[in-house]
Amino acid sequence: MVKRKRRMSWVPTHEEVIDKAFRRAKRVAMGIWTSTRGSHIYRTKKTEEQRVLTAWQVMNDKLKAITENKIDFDELHPFYRDLITAKIDVRRATTCYRRIEWAASKILEIRKETIRKIRRSRMKEEIIRARREFYGRSSSILRDISDCFQLLRDLRQILEDLPTIDPEREVVIVAGYPNVGKSTLLRKLTKSNPKVSPYPFTTKKIQVGVTEDGIQVIDSPGLLYREKKNWIEKQAVAALRHLKGVIVYVFDPT
Structure with missing residues (x-):
């Protein structure tokens, strides 16, 4: 493989x-x-x-x-x-x-x-x-x-x-609804500069940063609670389904 x-x-x-x-x-x-x-x-x-x-x-x-x-x-x-x-x-x-x-x-x-x-x-x-x-x-x-x-x-x-990721290494996947601050968290953790777009799907594709310790952190596109996913959401599903590691779920309580 x-x-x-x-x-x-x-x-x-x-x-x-x-x-x-x-x-x-x-x-x-x-x-x-x-x-x-x-x-x-x-x-x-x-x-x-x-x-x-x-x-x-x-x-x-x-x-x-x-x-x-x-x-x-x-x-x-x-x-x-x-x-x-x-x-x-x-x-x-x-x-x-x-x-x-x-x-x-x-x-x-x-x-x-x-x-x-x-x-x-x-x-x-x-x-x-x-x-x-x-x-x-x-x-x-x-x-x-x-x-x-x-x-x-x-x-x-x-x-x-396609993002450059080693899928055999453990990663931190930042997931959640659109527009809740996932890209901001990636920026804080890795000093990367993720590209975002206007609401509703601010992140259009998977973005990757690496911490000082070499840990891969993935900012996944936002997911909505619905059965049929668009191509943006399917990228997040792929990361959650196939990459091993920790999932950090970000939500906005306001």
């Missing part, structure tokens, strides 16, 4: 993948055309074949980088898993990893088909058409999974924003 929070590498948008693939392919194609000797049709074949191979390589590298760095939610500490689940559908994220793997496999299949077409072609128009078809079909596949690119970009930001 992973004790600490995970990090993800940068996830591009589907437009960024397409743009980079085609721009690099164009640069490579210009060099191939200039350096290749032979008939016009031979040079066209070599140029367009390399353009397809280069565009595919960029797409494949980008998709592979995402899937090879995928988050295994089952390996995360339950505390971190619940924090992530409060803001994103992890089942959908897992499905997105599979969809991206499928996209990479499908684009590879189209690349092989396109190279065969180019090599069999006898006319320049056929060669150009084959390459354009590859561009169109591969772009369409990437557009079809654009929602997955965005979801995983959101997941990456969520991971970046």
Whole structure:
């Protein structure tokens, strides 16, 4: 089990993948055309074949980088898993990893088909058409999974924003209703400067401070007495449910 929070590498948008693939392919194609000797049709074949191979390589590298760095939610500490689940559908994220793997496999299949077409072609128009078809079909596949690119970009930001806590060490959890002074207590105990917002939920996310003795003190978002919790309250529930230590319940008797 992973004790600490995970990090993800940068996830591009589907437009960024397409743009980079085609721009690099164009640069490579210009060099191939200039350096290749032979008939016009031979040079066209070599140029367009390399353009397809280069565009595919960029797409494949980008998709592979995402899937090879995928988050295994089952390996995360339950505390971190619940924090992530409060803001994103992890089942959908897992499905997105599979969809991206499928996209990479499908684009590879189209690349092989396109190279065969180019090599069999006898006319320049056929060669150009084959390459354009590859561009169109591969772009369409990437557009079809654009929602997955965005979801995983959101997941990456969520991971970046997670509090840095050692969930295996005992902590002091400051809990209670919103706007009762929990953040003030954290500030007094740890000299930290927690960020708060206007009422009703002054603390929007878990904030952590450390005392001079090295004790982790957690300021959890306020909890209201109701069955259905919003994503802010779910963070407090995750801390109370999965972190071990002392709970300091703060209330305002006035």
